[in-house]
Amino acid sequence: MTITITAFEHSPDGGKGLARDTRVRWALEEAGLPYAVRLVSFTAMKEAPHLALHPFGQIPTYEDGDLALFETGAIVFHIAQHHKGLLPDDADARARAITWLFAALNTVEPPILELATARILEGDKPWSTARLPLVEERVRSRLGQLSRRLGDADWLDGAFSAGDLMMVSVLLRVKAMLDAYPNLAAYVARGEARPAYKRAFAAQWAVNKPPVGALS
Ligand SMILES: N[C@@H](CCC(=O)N[C@@H](CS)C(=O)NCC(=O)O)C(=O)O
Numbered sequence: 503m504t505i506t507i508t509a510f511e512h513s514p515d516g517g518k519g520l521a522r523d524t525r526v527r528w529a530l531e532e533a534g535l536p537y538a539v540r541l542v543s544f545t546a547m548k549e550a551p552h553l554a555l556h557p558f559g560q561i562p563t564y565e566d567g568d569l570a571l572f573e574t575g576a577i578v579f580h581i582a583q584h585h586k587g588l589l590p591d592d593a594d595a596r597a598r599a600i601t602w603l604f605a606a607l608n609t610v611e612p613p614i615l616e617l618a619t620a621r622i623l624e625g626d627k628p629w630s631t632a633r634l635p636l637v638e639e640r641v642r643s644r645l646g647q648l649s650r651r652l653g654d655a656d657w658l659d660g661a662f663s664a665g666d667l668m669m670v671s672v673l674l675r676v677k678a679m680l681d682a683y684p685n686l687a688a689y690v691a692r693g694e695a696r697p698a699y700k701r702a703f704a705a706q707w708a709v710n711k712p713p714v715g716a717l718s
Contacts, residue, residue: 503567505530505537507577508552509709510561512543517710519703522574523562525671527705529578529664531698533585541709575607575668582664589664602658602665610648611672613640618675641676649683656692666693 507530509523523539530537546552548559555563556572564571564580571577579600582588589596620637624630648669652658657666670693673686680687693699 505535506540506565507537508540508542508555508561508563509706510544511541511546511709513706513710515710516712517707519706520675521561521706521710522671524702524706525574525668526562526564526577526581527702528667528671528696528699529581529588531701532587532667532696533581534587535581535585539705539709575603578664578668579603588667590661595660598659599663599665602663603668606665606668606672610644610669613637613644614672614675617641641679642682645676645679645683645686649686652685652689654685656689662696670694670699 507523507526510521513521515521527537542552542561547556547561552563553559555565555570558572560572562572562574562577564577571580578588582603589599617637617640620630620634624633657663658669659665666689670690673680673690674694677687677690680690694703
């Protein structure tokens with residue numbers, strides 16, 4: 503049975519790899535699992551067949567035989583639980599890696615998404631100029647805390663884990679802010695240098711790259 507995930511037919515980021523199928527592709531690549539991709543349009547995402555898989559009409563989803571999942575945290579956790587390479591064997595180390603997976607999604611990603619919303623969707627609102635610095639400060643506060651915890655370590659808790667995979671994925675959205683946090687910039691670069699990440703990025707790029715001539 504082949505694992506099938508869904509991804510945007512045309513990602514709004516034009517191939518930057520920020521759409522959340524990339525983190526699932528990365529986890530699958532780290533685990534050495536082959537997978538198929540079903541591309542969905544924005545229209546199809548809101549229609550009954552896709553809503554049966556994803557109640558909120560989003561991507562990615564994950565299907566393996568009778569199992570259908572949504573939410574990247576749950577999908578990456580599922581992959582990590584059942585395949586070697588993403589979670590340590592030691593029970594306590596495993597629990598700490600899972601903690602980082604949750605921290606990436608519940609504590610670090612929310613202000614980063616809020617910033618994206620403030621910049622992209624609310625940038626034209628009359629109150630945006632006053633609000634944006636507040637939202638940026640919330641992101642900087644989290645980045646500072648994370649930077650202090652990471653220190654000069656390569657990964658958040660010992661060996662690379664699903665927690666790092668998710669944290670790096672989340673930080674990629676604010677790469678431009680990481681100059682002020684050299685250890686986080688290096689951390690993200692280490693993630694991007696992993697062969698599994700490169701394969702995941704290349705796979706989404708093959709789908710989303712701008713048409714020839716569009717970049718010039
Ligand atoms: N919490 C969800 C978020 C999923 C999500 O926001 N997906 C985006 C693409 S990265 C999407 O489908 N956006 C289109 C929409 O919400 O209509 C997860 O981690 O899977």
